[in-house]
Amino acid sequence: MSDLATRVRPVPPSTVVLVSGGSRGLGLAIVTDLLDAGLKVAAFARTVTPELAKLADAHPERTHVGPVDVTDLAAAQAFVRAAEDRLGPLDGLVNNAAVGQDSLHVHTAAADLARIIETNLTAPLQLTRLAVRRMLAQGRRGRIVNVTSICAQRGFPGLVAYSATKGGMDAATRSLARELGGRMLVNAVAPGFFASEMSAVLGQTQLDQIVRRTPTGQLTEPAEVLPVVRMLLCDQTNINGQVIVVDGAASI
Amino acid sequence: MTELSRARIRGLMGEVMANQGKVLPDDDAAELREIGFRSLDFSELALRVEDETEEELNFDAPGLRRIATVGDVLDFLAELQRQ
Numbered sequence: 624m625s626d627l628a629t630r631v632r633p634v635p636p637s638t639v640v641l642v643s644g645g646s647r648g649l650g651l652a653i654v655t656d657l658l659d660a661g662l663k664v665a666a667f668a669r670t671v672t673p674e675l676a677k678l679a680d681a682h683p684e685r686t687h688v689g690p691v692d693v694t695d696l697a698a699a700q701a702f703v704r705a706a707e708d709r710l711g712p713l714d715g716l717v718n719n720a721a722v723g724q725d726s727l728h729v730h731t732a733a734a735d736l737a738r739i740i741e742t743n744l745t746a747p748l749q750l751t752r753l754a755v756r757r758m759l760a761q762g763r764r765g766r767i768v769n770v771t772s773i774c775a776q777r778g779f780p781g782l783v784a785y786s787a788t789k790g791g792m793d794a795a796t797r798s799l800a801r802e803l804g805g806r807m808l809v810n811a812v813a814p815g816f817f818a819s820e821m822s823a824v825l826g827q828t829q830l831d832q833i834v835r836r837t838p839t840g841q842l843t844e845p846a847e848v849l850p851v852v853r854m855l856l857c858d859q860t861n862i863n864g865q866v867i868v869v870d871g872a873a874s875i
Numbered sequence: 876m877t878e879l880s881r882a883r884i885r886g887l888m889g890e891v892m893a894n895q896g897k898v899l900p901d902d903d904a905a906e907l908r909e910i911g912f913r914s915l916d917f918s919e920l921a922l923r924v925e926d927e928t929e930e931e932l933n934f935d936a937p938g939l940r941r942i943a944t945v946g947d948v949l950d951f952l953a954e955l956q957r958q
Binding site: 756759760762803804806 | 891894895913914915918919922923925926
């Protein structure tokens, strides 16, 4: 079949965005930022935190939130349908929901490996499939941003399965961008370690060492990732199939 | 499962093209390359068929590579519904 085409129109900025894992941390910050930018946002997480509920109360006409486990595809489908009924058709997706890891591979239970892969890789692929099918079926264009990690590109002990899933999503990002042929822009944002995460598992000496090795002299903050996510969803850039690292050049 | 007729699939194909400001020719021999019907247009059409039949249509990519004309599209989707 021909893919020679008539000139493709640019993918318009997203207006209604689904954010998975939007109840805390970076996910909550993304929801807040997109609402501040005037977008409509549907956000789910396993638990709706008071912070997310407060946002929803502050913007009742532009938000739809609910408790959904991202691995529960039927619940995710129901949430998307309800969100579209309330906010209008989705034209943006941020795959943010993920579980972390802090265990050496040889000491990670098989069931935990499966859970990490299901949550961080299978579930976002399923959610992406769901969102893309809804957009394509209605002839809509849209944008997808996958939140991955520097772990996909650099090795870190204690994060084997987590890194594998993030690398998988980076790879999927590139193939999706190809497969969706310009009807959708698909990119990934790969933050470095956040100070809060690092301090939870590393000692002060190790933290200081990482900071010394980072040219910008600081660990990444969620607020520094937000403009990149917003740009990928809203700006006309022709960036597609890329993984944008936000880590102060710690990894280069 | 409801099975869509070839004519109905053709109608949906026309809608997909019209959505992009293009026109579906009457001739089944018309080349997809010539009329600007792309792979993702095929996906959109398949999803519209799914929507009407309420049955998910899954297929592998190699089958799509043999599709070159409007008639091929209609035959493929008509056949897929019977599988």
